Amino acid sequence: MSAPPPEPVFEEVWQGQLFALTVHLNESGYFSWSDWAKKFGTSLNKHGVDRALNGGEDYFTVWLDALEEFLIEINMTGRKDLVLIKEAWKTAYLTTPHGAPISLK
Amino acid sequence: MPHDSDDHTHAHSVLPSDATLRVKAIETLLISKGLIDPAALDAIVDTYQNKIGPKNGAMVVARAWSDSAFYDTLFYDTTETVADMGFYGRQGEHIMALQNTDEIHNIVVCTLCSCYPWPLLGIPPSWYKSDAYRARAVREPRKVLAEFGVTLPSETSVRVWDSTAELRYFVIPQRPKGTEGWSEKRLAALVTRDSMIGTGFPKDAQ
Structure with a gap:
């Protein structure tokens, strides 16, 4: 079995990070995988109503939507905090000279 | 860039x-x-x-083809038997092996999301997660199989298994003809990911 896999496990770096984040939170005991699967399954159905998901990037985009909502529902974070930190990262990228390490102020 | x-x-x-x-x-x-x-x-x-992928499942299939005692215990208690080979852990808590025969061809899907036996097969491919496969595998399995290049005799029944977060399935395909006396390593090289989902056959013996 030395042949490479026919497609990468994760098409984008963020998809792998999102996957790992969800697995880690489950293993740390913050939620059961069954509860997560129900939440994610419901989100997939909801999104699939408008157009069929191809199982690639759109699948992980729904995963991301579902995880954000789930973490808010179980009081691990708040919508406002998520938006504020995302915007802070955006600012950090836009104000850090190219090549310099990027960090939150 | x-x-x-x-x-x-x-x-x-x-x-x-x-x-x-x-x-x-x-x-x-x-x-x-x-x-x-x-x-x-x-x-x-x-x-x-880097570490987990279909090669794990292929080792299980190759051993099942080679060792009749292992084959029996695999279907008696899949989770325990594959754990003895070192394949256990997240999303592998309860796994059930399905036996393909001339009479029955098994195919696995997760209609809810993408439940899959990670310790044996790694992360599922995009098509397994797509709406099209998740909906159609149950509704029209023979048509879906044909699109994967799998055509079956009319007398072979198709069984569709819906994986859940609690129980995940994987298929033990039929051993290819002309592989008598082959080592497990050589056999494992014939086992494809899709053949363990049921949407493919193992490679032919060359």
Whole structure:
């Protein structure tokens, strides 16, 4: 079995990070995988109503939507905090000279 | 992307995608609250990118083809039997092996989301996660199989198994003809990922 896999496990770096984040939170005991699967399954159905998901990037985009909502529902974070930190990262990228390490102020 | 041209310089860093920023936001928040360990996240990505994949399942199938006692125990208690080979852990808590025969061809789907036996097959391919496969595998399995190049005699029944977060299935395909006396390693090289989902056959003996 030395042949490479026919497609990468994760098409984008963020998809792998999102996957790992969800697995880690489950293993740390913050939620059961069954509860997560129900939440994610419901989100997939909801999104699939408008157009069929191809199982690639759109699948992980729904995963991301579902995880954000789930973490808010179980009081691990708040919508406002998520938006504020995302915007802070955006600012950090836009104000850090190219090549310099990027960090939150 | 390198930026080494004089007439094309960026004063600032390249802005990542919206999804990347959203994932970073969740990570940053949970790390700052001390709820997650960044090193554990890296280890999980590394495991699924580099260490776990269909080659694990192929070793199980090759052993099942070679060792009749193993074959019997595999169907008696799949989870325990594959755990003895070192294949256990997350999303492998309850696994059930399905036996393909001349009479029955098994195919696995997860209609809810994408439940899959990670310790044996790794992360599922895109098509397994697509709406089309998740809906059609149950409704019209023979048509879906034909699209994967799997055509079956009319007397072979098709059984569709819906994986859940509690119980995940994987298929033990039929051993290819002309492989008598082959080593497990040689046999394992014939076992494809799709043949363990039921949407393919093992490679032919060459």
